[in-house]
Amino acid sequence: MSPSLDPVRYTLAAATADDRPAMGRLWVETWARTMPDIDFAERLPWLEGHLDRLAADGALIRVAAAEGGPVAGFVVIHPDTGYLDQLAVDPRFWGKGTAEALMAEARRLSPRLVALDVNQDNPRAVRFYEKMGLAIVSEGQNPMSGRRTFRMEWRGASLP
Template sequence: MFELRGAREEERDQIAKIWHTSASLPDVGPPQMPSYEVLRARVDEELASGWSVTVAVAGGEIAGFVALRPAENYLAELFVSPSHLGCGLGKRLLDHAKSVMQDGFTLFTTTKNARARRFYEREGLTLERESLHPRAGHPITYYCWNGG
């Protein structure tokens, strides 16, 4: 069973670790994956600039997180620890995003990330367009959820 709750200050290291570990899986993150240290610094930077992070906790440990920018209707990050993939946690985090941003939102994923793309499409998101990642330059696919 997972508990969803707001992230705590002392959990930033764990959030960065899940982000790095999950994004390092084949075809998930950019071809030149940033180091843990770079992502850890980004967690602080993004939280300071408006991220709202919800974590999923199982057995006292963070198993996944979703980072939102509700004012921009944007789902910035959704990552589940590799050891918790396939158990419904991603759906719970995505459903949380839908409940927070009821009028809809956008997100993007690496185009090669077939697992994420199937997941988003199965959960009612619509493929919007393909582009290049704003930082790394690799192909990404934008999805939108129109609310409901």
């Protein structure tokens, strides 16, 4: 999908309970397209509990909404650790700047470090994160799927 000629403008805001159904739907749809061999609809209860646990531990959850429209994506980052746990974009908004807006928000919330784990067999995501300035620093394994992962990091400015 090629980028839109007229860029979409997004409003970034803290996620609310009202955003959760849309977040869950887009998470399932995104992952179902990315890894169709895994039943992500079955994993939705895990996501809901996971988001609650992350928020209770200090992670920040932000949604991007297209101007006057639905939730287009969300990002979850822990500003104390710099760990980006989730970044999901509704497939209808792929190539329209949503992921870039969410990454900019992650860097704003965690200006020293953004670190994440990405599946090695998700080349679209790996390319995106590299384009955003993250570098592969190590390899690992996803504990839920058993798939090989890359740990990727972006390091921002250090304080004097």
